[in-house]
Amino acid sequence: MYDITIIGAGVIGCNIARELSRYALNICVLERNSDIAEGTTKANSAIVHAGHDAEPSTLKGKFNARGNSMFDKLSEELDFPFKRNGSLVLCFDENERYKLIKLKERGEKNGVPGLEILEREQVLEKEPYVSENVVAALYAPTGGIVCPYEMTIALAENAYTNGVEFYFDNFVEDIEKKNEYFIVKTSNKQIETKIVINAAGLYADKINNMVSKNKITIIPRRGEYCLFDKSVGNMAKCTLFQLPTKLGKGILVTPTVDGNLLIGPNRIEIDDKEDVATTQEGLGEILNKARLTLKEIPMRQLITSFAGLRAHSSEDDFIIGEAEDVKNFINVAGIESPGLSSSPAIAEMVVNIVKYKLNPELNNKFNPIRKGIPKFREMSNEERKELINQDALYGRIICRCETVTEGEIINAIKRPLGARTLDGIKRRTRAGMGRCQSGFCSTKIADILSRELNISRMDIVKNEQASKILIGKNKTL
Amino acid sequence: MLNYDIVIIGGGPAGLAAAIKAKEEGIDNILILERDSVLGGILNQCIHNGFGLHTFKEELTGPEYAQRFIDKVIDMEIPYKLNTMVININSDKTIIAVNEEEGLLEINAKAIVLAMGCRERPRGAINIPGDRGAGIFTAGTAQKFVNIDGLMPGREVVVLGSGDIGLIMARRMTLEGAKVKAVVELMPYSSGLKRNIVQCLDDFNIPLKFSHTVINIKGKYRVEGVTIAKVDKNRKPIKGTEEYIKCDTLLLSVGLIPENELSRNAGIMLSNITGGPIVNESLQTNVEGVFACGNVLHVHDLVDFVTIESYNAGKSAARYIKGQRFSNEGSIKIEAKDGVRYTVPKSINIDNVEKMVQLRFRVSNVYKNSHVSVYFDDIKEIYKKKKILTPGEMETVIITNEMLKKYMDTRKITVRIE
Numbered sequence: 001m002y003d004i005t006i007i008g009a010g011v012i013g014c015n016i017a018r019e020l021s022r023y024a025l026n027i028c029v030l031e032r033n034s035d036i037a038e039g040t041t042k043a044n045s046a047i048v049h050a051g052h053d054a055e056p057s058t059l060k061g062k063f064n065a066r067g068n069s070m071f072d073k074l075s076e077e078l079d080f081p082f083k084r085n086g087s088l089v090l091c092f093d094e095n096e097r098y099k100l101i102k103l104k105e106r107g108e109k110n111g112v113p114g115l116e117i118l119e120r121e122q123v124l125e126k127e128p129y130v131s132e133n134v135v136a137a138l139y140a141p142t143g144g145i146v147c148p149y150e151m152t153i154a155l156a157e158n159a160y161t162n163g164v165e166f167y168f169d170n171f172v173e174d175i176e177k178k179n180e181y182f183i184v185k186t187s188n189k190q191i192e193t194k195i196v197i198n199a200a201g202l203y204a205d206k207i208n209n210m211v212s213k214n215k216i217t218i219i220p221r222r223g224e225y226c227l228f229d230k231s232v233g234n235m236a237k238c239t240l241f242q243l244p245t246k247l248g249k250g251i252l253v254t255p256t257v258d259g260n261l262l263i264g265p266n267r268i269e270i271d272d273k274e275d276v277a278t279t280q281e282g283l284g285e286i287l288n289k290a291r292l293t294l295k296e297i298p299m300r301q302l303i304t305s306f307a308g309l310r311a312h313s314s315e316d317d318f319i320i321g322e323a324e325d326v327k328n329f330i331n332v333a334g335i336e337s338p339g340l341s342s343s344p345a346i347a348e349m350v351v352n353i354v355k356y357k358l359n360p361e362l363n364n365k366f367n368p369i370r371k372g373i374p375k376f377r378e379m380s381n382e383e384r385k386e387l388i389n390q391d392a393l394y395g396r397i398i399c400r401c402e403t404v405t406e407g408e409i410i411n412a413i414k415r416p417l418g419a420r421t422l423d424g425i426k427r428r429t430r431a432g433m434g435r436c437q438s439g440f441c442s443t444k445i446a447d448i449l450s451r452e453l454n455i456s457r458m459d460i461v462k463n464e465q466a467s468k469i470l471i472g473k474n475k476t477l
Numbered sequence: 478m479l480n481y482d483i484v485i486i487g488g489g490p491a492g493l494a495a496a497i498k499a500k501e502e503g504i505d506n507i508l509i510l511e512r513d514s515v516l517g518g519i520l521n522q523c524i525h526n527g528f529g530l531h532t533f534k535e536e537l538t539g540p541e542y543a544q545r546f547i548d549k550v551i552d553m554e555i556p557y558k559l560n561t562m563v564i565n566i567n568s569d570k571t572i573i574a575v576n577e578e579e580g581l582l583e584i585n586a587k588a589i590v591l592a593m594g595c596r597e598r599p600r601g602a603i604n605i606p607g608d609r610g611a612g613i614f615t616a617g618t619a620q621k622f623v624n625i626d627g628l629m630p631g632r633e634v635v636v637l638g639s640g641d642i643g644l645i646m647a648r649r650m651t652l653e654g655a656k657v658k659a660v661v662e663l664m665p666y667s668s669g670l671k672r673n674i675v676q677c678l679d680d681f682n683i684p685l686k687f688s689h690t691v692i693n694i695k696g697k698y699r700v701e702g703v704t705i706a707k708v709d710k711n712r713k714p715i716k717g718t719e720e721y722i723k724c725d726t727l728l729l730s731v732g733l734i735p736e737n738e739l740s741r742n743a744g745i746m747l748s749n750i751t752g753g754p755i756v757n758e759s760l761q762t763n764v765e766g767v768f769a770c771g772n773v774l775h776v777h778d779l780v781d782f783v784t785i786e787s788y789n790a791g792k793s794a795a796r797y798i799k800g801q802r803f804s805n806e807g808s809i810k811i812e813a814k815d816g817v818r819y820t821v822p823k824s825i826n827i828d829n830v831e832k833m834v835q836l837r838f839r840v841s842n843v844y845k846n847s848h849v850s851v852y853f854d855d856i857k858e859i860y861k862k863k864k865i866l867t868p869g870e871m872e873t874v875i876i877t878n879e880m881l882k883k884y885m886d887t888r889k890i891t892v893r894i895e
Contacts, residue, residue, distance in 0.1 A: 226604070231741070274697060278606040280714075300749075304601030306609065381573060381581055388580040395577040397562040400512065401738075435738075437599035439615045443622055457628060462611040466698035469611050470628045471725070477632050477654040 002026045003358060005184055005193035007172055007207055009033075010041040011148055012335050013199035014155035015347035018078075021162035022351075023360035028193075029156075029164060030186055032171040032203075034464055035424050036156045036417060037149040039201045041340075042427065043225070043276065043308025045265060046148050046256055047239050049338040050087055050140030052107025052115065059318040063342035063349075065111040068142055070344035078154035079372035080147060081257040087143025087239040088123065090293060091136045099243055100138045107140065114141040129235040129294050143239050145257045148340055149427045150372070157416045158370040162363060166417055172200070175210045177326060182211075195328045195357065197350060202273045202311045204319075204333035212323040216333060217314040220273045222307050223265025224282040229301040229435050233259040240293050251289045258430065261298070263290045265308070276307045303435050310336035320346060322353065330354075373411045373429060377403040398448070399441040401434025409445060413452045420453060422446065423463040442469070482506040482798045483791075484572055484586035486563050486739070489518020490780050491771025491787040492592035493546035496555050498791030499590075504798050508584070509550070509557035510574055516550065516557060517543030518594060519617070520780065522624045525645055527672070531781035542780060558582075566743040568764055588766045588794040591740055591754065592787065595772040597642070598732040605637075607694030607703075616642040616730040623649055631726025635703050636660040637691045639667035639674070641778065641869075643730025648677035650728075657681070658722050661689045661705050663712055666843045668732075668869045670778060690714065691727065700725050733776045743767065750819040751775040758825040758834045759793040759803040760786070768794050775821050775837070778871045782837070789835075803829050809887050816840050816894035818868075825876065825890065833877040836892065840866045844894050849874060852891040853884035866894065 004020060006013045009031035017029050033039070051065030075082035091100050104115045116139045123130060123137045160166055170186035175196060184191050198207045205218040228235075233255050242250025249267065256262050264286050283305055290297055313319055313334025323329045330353060332346060339346075354360075374387055376394060387407070388395040394407030412419045412428035419425045422432065425445055432438030432445065446469060450457045461467045471477070483499050485492045488511030496509050515521060520528070523539025530536060533545070550557065561576040572584040597615035614622075614630055620642065622628045634650050636643045639662040647657045660678060665688050667674055678685050686705065692714050693704040707718035735753040737745070745762045746755045753774040754762040761768050770790035771783045793803065808824040820838045836851075844866040851859035851874055858880055866872065874892065881887075 227601070231738075276697070277608045277693075277695075280606045280692060283604055283606055302602055302604060303599065305604055305606070381583075384575065385581045388575070388577075392577040392580075395575050395580055396560060397512065397564070397575060400562065403562075403564060435599075436596045437601055439597050439599055439618050442618060443626065457626070462698070464698050467611040468699065470622065470630055471632055472629050474623060474627045474629055474653040477629060 001181060002028050002191060002193040003360075004195045004197060004354065005030060005182070005191060006197045006199055008039075008199035008201055009036045009156060009166065009168070010039050010199065010201050011037065011152045011155070011340055011343045012201070012332050012346060013197070014152045014159060015343045016197055016199060016332070016350050017159035017164045018155040018162075019347040019351045020354060021159045021164050022363055022366045023355070024363045025358065025360050027164045028191065029159070029166045030170045030172055030184065031166065031168050034168050034421060035419070037152040037427065038463065040309055040311055041152050042149050043306050044148060044223070044310070044340060045252060045254065045337070046145060046262065047087070047252070047254055047341070048082070048144035048146050049341040050107065050143040051110045051112045051338065051341070052103050052138070052140060054110070054338065056106065056109040059320060060338060060342065061110050063318070063345040064338040067338070067342035067345035068144065071144060071146065074344055075146070075151070077368045078151070078158055078370045080151045080154040082144060082146045082151070083257050084142060084144045085238055085255060087140045087241060088118070088127065089138040089241045089243050090123070090130065090134050091243045092131070092133050092292060093245070094135050096243055096245065097136055100136060103138050112140060112142065115139070127237060127240065129296070130240065131293060131295055139238070145239060145254060146340070147257050153417070153428060154370055154372060158368070160416045161370065162366050172207060175207070177211050182329070195330065195354060197330045197332060199332045201335070202309055204311065204331065208323065208331055208333060211326045211329055213325050214323060216319060216331075218334060219312045219314065220270050220275070220309040221312045221336070222268045222270050222275065222309055224278050224286055224305065224307045225262060225264030226283060226287060226305045227303055228261040228263070228298055229303050230259045232261050232298040232301045235261050235294060235298065242289070242293060251286050253290055253293045263287065263297070273309065276309060278305050278307045282307070304437055312336050318342070318346070320349060328357065373408050373415070376405045376408060398444050399429070399431035399434065401436050402430040404429045404431040406448065409448050410452060413449065420449070421461050421463050422449070422469065425449070479582060479584045481508045481584060481586050483588045483590060483794045484584055485509045485590040485592055486566070486572070487511065487518065487592035487594055487771070487773070488513070488516040488557055489592065489594050489771065490520055490543060490546065490783050491594070491773070492518075492590065493543070493550055494784045494787035495590045495592055495770055495791035495794065497546065497549050497553065498788040499795040500553050500555050502792055502795030504795045507555050509555065510561045510563055510572075511557060511559050512562045514560050516547045516559070522617075522620050523645070524624045525649070528780050531779065532784050563739060566739050568744040570766060588768065588797045590790050590794050591762070591767065591769040591773050592771050593736045593739065593773045595733040595735045595776055597729070598734055600729055603731055605691055605694060608697045610696040610698045610700055612696065612700030612726045613694065614726065614728055616640070616646040616728045619728050620646055620649065623653055629653060629655065631655060631724075633658060633724040634726045634728060635691070635705070635722055635724045636728045636730060638662060638730035638732070639669050639685060640730035640732065641669040641673050643728060644669045644673040644677040646728055646730070647683050648681060651681050651683065657683045658724055659683070659705070660685045661691060662687050663690045663708060664688070666867060670869055692719065694727060700727055703727055733772065735773045735776065737773060740769070740773075748819060748823070751821070753821070756822045757803060757805055757808060757829070758822050759829050760790040760822065761793060761803045765802070766797055775819070778869065782871060785835070786837070810889050811836065812889055812891045813838060814891050814893040816842060816844060817892045820892055825881065827881045830878055830881060833875050836874045836876055838872050838892060840868055840872065840894060843867050848895045850893050850895045851876070852893070853880070853887040854889055856884065858884070
């Protein structure tokens with residue numbers, strides 16, 4: 001019998017798992033995909049909002065600034081990339097300036113520190129690539145950028161090291177409520193648990209509706225993005241939002257924490273929770289709208305485009321708390337933007353609910369520190385020498401665009417909850433994320449995975465079982 | 478700190494030829510740095526024939542062509558390091574490289590020859606919408622799997638782009654048992670060699686669809702099919718012409734990009750047309766003593782031309798070591814006009830020219846029964862008839878020393894199609 005079962009190994013589930021691992025509890029995480037961060041967490045704007053957007057009366061308004069303030073400590077303890085680059089909400093119409101002021105006031109109510117209205121010249125001095133048409137901007141110094149999947153992997157690894165069990169490829173098919181516990185049936189196993197935490201992202205409605213009469217609906221909202229080469233990563237220093245106008249919410253232009261330039265997202269409500277395909281229209285739309293923000297879009301430096309789904313709830317706010325009609329079933333649903341930014345604060349609240357219920361002792365073996373994979377590309381030459389001295393495989397560069405070594409790839413495979421797929425390697429090390437988009441390194445990484453996991457190269461997958469890279473030997477088809 | 482007269486970055490066909498020539502010119506203290514585990518570069522996976530017709534007057538496979546140069550490098554005892562990746566070049570010509578055995582290497586070079594080759598443009602660079610499952614490969618990646626590892630990346634294939642690697646891979650995949658359903662080309666002409674269209678597609682009844690492109694990829698985990706459509710003059714898909722082709726693999730042959738990230742760090746100026754360094758008649762970049770050749774300079778169609786160019790770069794590097802300086806002072810600028818996309822080199826200084834300069838260029842469209850003209854200021858000196866000029870084939874004109882002397886006061890040479 002588990003004390004707690006968390007459904008979903010995205011940024012919410014893993015934040016909660018890691019916070020709960022501070023206590024002497026028997027915890028497991030069930031994940032339908034083969035790795036951490038395979039859903040909404042892997043494809044979003046990767047920004048930590050300052051917290052001025054949501055109304056103070058909403059949970060979004062309540063958690064955003066608090067979550068934001070928790071990132072420094074978290075990233076330090078868990079060794080994932082996070083940077084407070086600041087954000088600007090750009091206003092292009094003098095008649096709309098009042099909206100900036102309203103936004104500032106709202107932010108202040110939400111507890112966002114340091115908000116400031118900047119005039120045109122100040123904006124252009126800060127951001128020389130921004131369109132000359134800018135009139136003013138709201139500057140939020142606490143706005144940040146983060147790598148959402150590295151963060152989530154870090155949280156999961158730390159939770160795992162502190163005793164949380166993870167089960168991948170376990171799709172929850174049914175939950176049965178008994179008097180004092182639940183039976184959770186997955187595609188692979190059946191477990192008993194005192195508490196269920198529903199952090200199932202897009203499928204949180206399905207999970208809730210298995211046990212609660214208060215039905216909820218999660219609507220997938222697709223957002224498309226274009227990612228540009230690191231050579232143009234300096235075209236935005238802050239995260240650049242557009243002030244929402246009657247034409248819509250606008251799109252953002254931001255540096256990523258790894259130094260690329262990211263443009264997106266649009267917002268399309270769709271029916272299919274699996275549909276992360278990009279579209280001609282959507283990509284056109286975001287690039288067009290970005291032309292409002294930047295003087296020029298560096299199309300020759302485009303390296304990839306992608307789409308992610310946000311889990312929008314019919315209530316239009318986060319749904320956090322115990323289901324009214326099902327004791328010990330805790331929903332953490334409808335976590336769309338600013339979900340990533342709020343995630344540490346959300347976890348804090350969920351942990352408080354659990355503490356109240358179970359009154360657990362502290363886990364006296366809890367270690368808050370997780371050391372990430374060494375990043376050869378970010379090291380000084382002295383550090384590099386030292387690293388290669390310790391392990392020669394760090395002298396073997398596999399991904400030439402991102403300068404990722406064989407040592408890093410093997411580390412990614414062998415560490416707790418290690419990588420087993422090409423995407424798993426990519427998200428843990430950045431191998432294959434550069435300008436050639438794995439053209440040169442994918443064959444080598446397939447070899448390394450095959451060797452280290454002792455599996456046939458035929459069984460190497462991109463992410464899920466159905467995504468095999470190779471189909472057979474020459475002349476045997 | 479290691480010290481060398483000439484360090485050659487890249488042990489593919491360009492780097493090998495540059496090293497051999499520099500050695501023949503009497504420079505012994507040379508080092509080739511190669512990131513792969515063998516010399517020869519991309520030729521190792523080009524197991525088809527057709528290499529060396531110009532250089533050796535016979536048809537060799539890629540590995541055979543490379544081996545002739547590798548053998549020579551070994552015979553001449555030119556030092557090289559394998560599995561060694563250069564991670565930085567400074568404008569003062571210090572190089573940081575890394576390998577397993579020696580760790581981090583700091584190398585001081587008096588001259589550098591850049592010969593890093595090029596990479597393939599990936600799917601994202603041309604923004605093909607749709608799903609992002611397995612089964613989307615650049616043609617070169619698929620070539621590595623099939624020709625080096627003996628493994629098939631797919632069963633039913635569509636190739637986007639009719640660049641040479643795409644054409645070659647259409648044939649290879651067919652020979653190895655896959656079904657290539659179509660080669661789809663955005664432009665109304667191929668960017669590959671005519672002989673490859675005949676030998677790789679026509680001979681195997683593989684349809685080549687000009688003025689078409691892939692507008693969607695279906696298959697969340699593995700490619701299930703692609704939608705292609707005809708495009709208009711502005712290369713925009715035409716509504717109503719969509720056609721769905723069931724396949725499990727999409728190979729991309731949509732352009733090659735010279736790999737110049739190292740050059741950029743070293744302060745080397747790049748052309749935004751070729752993506753390669755801007756060089757003078759001696760193939761020297763704007764950084765004195767740094768030379769470039771092969772696909773890192775501009776993408777070639779035939780390796781034979783890479784070899785010739787790289788001999789020249791190797792020779793220039795050797796002359797540089799012997800004290801020759803390749804100043805651009807008083808150089809004649811070369812302008813590409815009227816259908817000529819670019820020229821390599823971009824300038825000529827008569828003082829640096831021994832006998833002649835080979836001016837290489839590509840055209841921007843298909844031209845039939847036209848002329849390649851070279852003007853020295855306003856005077857047309859060369860007027861060469863051409864039955865056909867295509868963007869897929871590199872063109873050469875020779876500027877001789879006599880011409881340069883004849884037009885001593887020329888300020889500009891213009892190459893155009895008439």
